[in-house]
Amino acid sequence: MPMPGSQQSSMVGFAYFINQYIWGIRIIGIILLIPFFRNGYSKTKIWGKIGYILPIILYCLVFYATNFMMLAEKIFLVVNNKQMVTVAQNKVGEDRLIIGVEYKGQTRAYPIGIIGYHHQVTDTINGEPIFVTYCTVCRTGRVYSPVINGKQENFRLVGMDRFNAMFEDQTTKSWWQQATGIAVAGPLKGTQMKEIFSMQMRLSEWIKLHPSTLILQPDVDFQQQYDRLKNYDAGKGGPLTRKDSSLWQHKSWVIGIILPTRTMAVDWNQLQKSKFIADKDFSLVLLSDGSGFYAFNNHVEDQLLSFTYDPATGMMTDTQTQSKWNLEGECIEGSMKGKFLQKLPAYQEFWHSWQTFHPDTKKFGE
Helix, strand or coil: CCCHHHCCCCCHHHHHHHHHCHHHHHHHHHHHHHHHHHHHHHHCCHHHHHHHHHHHHHHHHHHHHHHHHCCHHHHCCCCCCCCEECCCCCCCCCCCEEEEEEECCEEEEEEHHHHHHHCEEEEEECCEEEEEEEECCCCEEEEECCEECCEECCEEEEEEECCEEEEEECCCCCEEECCCCEEEECCCCCCECCECCCEEEEHHHHHHHCCCCEEECCCHHHHHHHHCCCCHHHCCCCCCCCCCCCCCCCCCEEEEEECCCCEEEEEHHHHHHHCEEECCCEEEEECCCCCCEEEEECEECCEECCEEEECCCCEEEECCCCCEECCCCEEEECCCCCCECCECCEEEEEHHHHHHHCCCCEECCC
């Protein structure tokens, strides 16, 4: 896979070709070099022979490092001991950010400080597998169904492209983008995994909403790796993961929202300041934890509503009927009582990531 220095332009096609035919390329290279080494080696004295042997030793060391030690799947290992426990059994701090999933009548919470290292966790909800993913360099959390063409697929981390994690499926060896769930190389190129709706918030907020949730626990084998991400939630870290507090910079945080006909990016600083963003088609609410958020489609059946928000009560009011709506999108008072707002896919991530994978996106307020 491309190294970080090559991330400004996509090299997936070239990298995939090299990966698929690497042994053939190596064999051809060795065959071409044999006559050169055979003729030259036999005609040189001892110091000349050392000059031939040293490059071979160096190559073997580089080969071992790049093919065994530096593989993405060897650096970021999968969970060995996956434990999903109840709130009463939980040992994860409730101030930690999580990716929350409500699916098939059950709820799950996956702490970013755990899945951020592993990049992936496969779980099962009511007999159906889910594929929970996270890329710390893009700050992208996505959940997918790993069922491809009717078969549950297994994935391994192979590297990154455009600063985004790349997975390879076990069956066809196709490569899949973490941020989009799209296969970008291999036999399944163009195929997209089904995305499962997920949300980001602090664990404390998630527990208030879903007290019966199960929570992923740290794997004791990787505590040192988790400790390196202890400040990640707050945007502190190395050059690739550190938050830029300025507006619309590569490492600025945005909320990317997917609407039926377009995508929108909202500056995180603006949401933090106003707590509520009202647009014609959507409403974006910052939760009381200061980290979680909901995005709603303002269309209810055939009616387009507009909303105001009261942080003190945590309620939205539509200006058309004065009905009251809670942060689950349910109308609990007024003529619209019993109706629901559609939750929109919304993600907190780095601006460079959202812009890369949604090039036609619009900045809110421009």
